[in-house]
Amino acid sequence: MHKEKLSIVKIGGNIIEDETALVAFLKLFSSLEGKKILVHGGGRRATIIASKLGIESRMVNGRRITDADTLEVITMVYGGLVNKNIVAKLQALNTDAIGLTGADVNSIKSDKRPVKDIDFGFVGDVKAIAYNSVDKLIQADFTPVFCAITHDGNGQLLNTNADTIASQVAVGMSNLYETSIYYCFEFNGVLRDINDKNSVVKHIDSKVYKELLEQGVIVDGMLPKLENCFNALRHGVHNINMGNTSMLTQANNNFTTITL
Structure with missing residues (x-):
């Protein structure tokens, strides 16, 4: 039986912080055909608001340390300010969006990250996606908009990486x-040469990935991103695309598609 298509789109803080870019992106997202889910971060806005409140943001290896005060700010900013702003703008574009954390309809459960070398605080590692519950929203013609917050099932909210949420939601929904x-x-995508924005590697599979690793093309922050991608593909996701927001249009084919 042929499965219906579902697109999971993830945007980061650089788009959220730029009102013009956000509106342009949401127009593209709302005109994307078929069933879809949006996942957003908001770390930059959280850092700005935290500093206004006199709360210092601490990062280790690009990951935020989430103490109790920081969790309050993240809940306000991700779950409130950013999420509801996006939902309101999507309603204006005739997309009937519903804003969610992982606690809503018990959609994304996480375990608090165990303390090894670093105590990340109230940070969650995703354990389960309630895909049937999320599907009830989709079947009712709502478009879920997830912020980067999950819960542990015992009343505790947890800050969770938005890239991970996107991949885990996609894995769950692939059922x-x-x-x-x-x-x-x-x-524009995964680049062969970081200084040449047009040097996009258009298709990466396991074989090409190995070659790019050996050539030293994929390094630093792209390594965990791509490891995450292949993990999702091995667990049922059909394909993964990386690029700027214009990849959501039919006209642009200059982005990276990743398959097994």
């Missing part, structure tokens, strides 16, 4: 749909 992920970021 019901043919899922594709779109990671929107500032580059």
Whole structure:
């Protein structure tokens, strides 16, 4: 039986912080055909608001340390300010969006990250997606908009990486749909040469990935991103796309598609 397609689109803080870019992106997202889910971060806005409240943001290896005060700010900013702003703008574009944390309809459960070398505080590692519950919203013609907050099932909210949420939601929903992920970021895709924005590697499979690793093309922050991608593909996701927001249009084919 052929599964219906479902697109999971993830946007980061650089788009959220730029009102013009956000509106342009949401127009593209709302005109994307078929069933879809949006996942957003908001770390930059959280850092700005935290500093206004006199709360210092601490990062280790690009990951935020989430103490109790920081968790309060993140809940306000991700779950409130950013999420509801996006939902309101989507309603204006005739997309009937519903804003969610992982606690809503028990959709995303996490375990608090165990303390090894670093205590990340109230940070969650995703354990389960209630895909049938999320599907009830989709079947009712709502478009879920997830912020980067999950819960542990015992009343505790947890800050969770938005890239991970996108991939885990896609894995969960692949039980019901043919899922594709779109990671929107500032580059046109995975680049052969970081100084040449047009040097996009258009297709990466396991073999090409190995070659790019050996050539030293994939390094630093792209390593965990791509490891995450292949993990999702091995667990049922159909394909993953990386590029700027224009990859959501039919006209642009200059982005990276990742398959097994």
